[in-house]
Amino acid sequence: MELRTLGRRVLLAIPIAFVAGFLLVPLALTFIVSFWERAGLKMRPAFTLASFEAIVSGARLVVLERSLLVAVEATVLSLLIAYPIAYFLARKASAAATRMALMLFTVPFLINYIARNFSWTYLLSRTGPINGALIALGLVDGPIDWLLYSDFAVFIGLISSYMPFMIFPLWLSISGIDQRLLEASTMLGARPSATFWRVTLPLSLPGIFAAVIFGFVGSFGESAVPIIMGGVGYELMGNTIMSSMDVLNYPLAAALSSIVILSMLLLIVCWYLLFDLRTFLGKILRWRLAA
Amino acid sequence: MNVRGNGLMWALTAAVLVFLYLPLLPPLIFSVEPADPQQAGWTWRWYIELWSNPLLVSALRTTVLVGAVVAVVTAILGLLAALAIRELGLPRLMLLLMLVPLFIPGISMGLATAFLFRLIGLPPSLPAIIIVQVLWALPFATLVILTVMSTFDPVYLEAAYMSGANRWRAFREIELPLIAPGISGALTFSLILSFNETVRTSAVQGPYNTVQTYIWSTYKQVGLSPTLFALMSLIILSTLALAFGYLTLRRRGS
Numbered sequence: 001m002e003l004r005t006l007g008r009r010v011l012l013a014i015p016i017a018f019v020a021g022f023l024l025v026p027l028a029l030t031f032i033v034s035f036w037e038r039a040g041l042k043m044r045p046a047f048t049l050a051s052f053e054a055i056v057s058g059a060r061l062v063v064l065e066r067s068l069l070v071a072v073e074a075t076v077l078s079l080l081i082a083y084p085i086a087y088f089l090a091r092k093a094s095a096a097a098t099r100m101a102l103m104l105f106t107v108p109f110l111i112n113y114i115a116r117n118f119s120w121t122y123l124l125s126r127t128g129p130i131n132g133a134l135i136a137l138g139l140v141d142g143p144i145d146w147l148l149y150s151d152f153a154v155f156i157g158l159i160s161s162y163m164p165f166m167i168f169p170l171w172l173s174i175s176g177i178d179q180r181l182l183e184a185s186t187m188l189g190a191r192p193s194a195t196f197w198r199v200t201l202p203l204s205l206p207g208i209f210a211a212v213i214f215g216f217v218g219s220f221g222e223s224a225v226p227i228i229m230g231g232v233g234y235e236l237m238g239n240t241i242m243s244s245m246d247v248l249n250y251p252l253a254a255a256l257s258s259i260v261i262l263s264m265l266l267l268i269v270c271w272y273l274l275f276d277l278r279t280f281l282g283k284i285l286r287w288r289l290a291a
Numbered sequence: 292m293n294v295r296g297n298g299l300m301w302a303l304t305a306a307v308l309v310f311l312y313l314p315l316l317p318p319l320i321f322s323v324e325p326a327d328p329q330q331a332g333w334t335w336r337w338y339i340e341l342w343s344n345p346l347l348v349s350a351l352r353t354t355v356l357v358g359a360v361v362a363v364v365t366a367i368l369g370l371l372a373a374l375a376i377r378e379l380g381l382p383r384l385m386l387l388l389m390l391v392p393l394f395i396p397g398i399s400m401g402l403a404t405a406f407l408f409r410l411i412g413l414p415p416s417l418p419a420i421i422i423v424q425v426l427w428a429l430p431f432a433t434l435v436i437l438t439v440m441s442t443f444d445p446v447y448l449e450a451a452y453m454s455g456a457n458r459w460r461a462f463r464e465i466e467l468p469l470i471a472p473g474i475s476g477a478l479t480f481s482l483i484l485s486f487n488e489t490v491r492t493s494a495v496q497g498p499y500n501t502v503q504t505y506i507w508s509t510y511k512q513v514g515l516s517p518t519l520f521a522l523m524s525l526i527i528l529s530t531l532a533l534a535f536g537y538l539t540l541r542r543r544g545s
Contacts, residue, residue, distance in 0.1 A: 015372035022426055026403035088300040107534045108311040112487035115523040119314035221396020241398050257399040264394050
């Protein structure tokens with residue numbers, strides 16, 4: 001190989017090396033440390049399942065179950081909101097309106113979700129504007145307590161944090177569907193609802209799966225939302241990892257984190273094997289992905 | 292869908308946008324509210340007081356410094372990654388690898404990199420903060436550059452080669468100007484993501500504070516205060532200015 005070409009290849013490989021070195025290696029380290037043992041405030045290399053036993057046997061199993069449940073529910077709710085919007089933008093709205101709407105959905109996602117959750121604690125509080133409006137309208141007699149520091153509040157926090165980003169993969173995959181397939185379905189006599197259920201929905205599965213992974217990752221590993229919105233004692237995987245770090249129990253934090261990371265990697269591998277990124281990102285990657 | 296259905300969908304979209312934008316308001320309001328609830332009007336007091344707190348001044352300085360470095364480094368890495376996905380082979384796998392940071396929860400990423408930094412002896416420091424933030428911003432930067440690059444037809448490069456340009460010259464003179472909007476997008480997005488990152492940063496921050504980690508640790512210790520709302524407002528306003536500024540400029544350009 002010519003030296004110049006080699007130099008170019010090395011240059012182009014830098015970002016890959018960066019992600020491998022600073023993310024994949026650290027993730028592997030997390031697995032290793034999860035088998036280490038705790039020695040006072042430090043940790044010692046070992047091979048023990050103590051941290052995993054502590055998770056399975058103690059109250060943390062409840063945390064794991066609750067995290068799974070909350071993450072699945074928040075993801076499904078987000079999908080139910082994001083899919084119709086993405087479908088509408090991809091099929092019905094004009095190009096200019098779609099660009100504007102996608103831009104408007106991007107911006108709040110970029111703004112620190114912790115600050116946005118702080119705002120929700122005010123908006124949902126007993127003396128906040130939402131309770132105020134409900135009372136003024138005569139819909140309730142007194143302030144509703146379960147708006148804040150509850151499952152409801154955690155769902156509001158998770159959905160407002162992660163749902164906006166789910167619209168993008170959905171929009172990408174719905175707008176990437178070949179129009180001729182829809183026309184063919186209509187010409188063969190399918191009603192619009194049948195076309196949707198039997199053509200559009202199956203063909204948008206790659207986008208749905210990508211959106212689901214993203215929503216699930218966010219919710220399952222979220223650490224700040226349960227602290228802010230759930231109130232004292234509301235524990236999910238994320239803030240349990242955080243509190244294990246605060247008391248310097250790194251093997252336990254690593255074991256909890258390993259469970260989260262493994263479930264993510266499993267989902268990503270399924271996505272990679274089941275769906276072709278080309279069909280999903282077809283609009284983005286028109287060229288040369290056949291290689 | 293008929294006209295009525297469209298109207299309904301616009302209403303849903305608008306309602307969701309209100310749900311997303313509503314939480315941007317309270318910090319702005321609370322940051323100008325006088326301490327005494329009896330007192331009418333509004334005050335700049337909390338913003339002025341920011342500058343008399345040396346801890347905060349250094350946090351603001353760190354945020355701007357880290358943001359600038361993260362933006363430049365991420366944009367360069369994002370460009371290289373996009374070129375690598377196009378040229379090095381195995382594009383699907385490479386793209387997936389570049390997207391992995393998106394799919395790892397913040398706290399797991401922070402914890403994992405903290406383990407690595409301890410292993411290689413990198414103490415909690417600005418470089419450590421910069422590395423985790425670049426890692427977080429890189430998938431977005433790569434996607435933004437890839438999107439713009441896909442509108443570029445590689446035939447132009449072939450033309451340049453045939454006219455005798457070498458690869459570097461063809462890239463610099465033909466492709467780079469055409470994909471410049473992607474690169475400026477990557478710079479803007481990375482800067483915004485850096486300004487708004489908390490959880491990953493707080494796992495490796497050590498004694499250094501960014502505005503975000505300052506807000507988070509103060510909230511956990513003593514709760515919210517007008518000072519924190521002033522800081523949040525600064526972040527929200529600069530993010531809105533950067534995002535809408537970039538998007539309007541780009542649209543005018545195209």
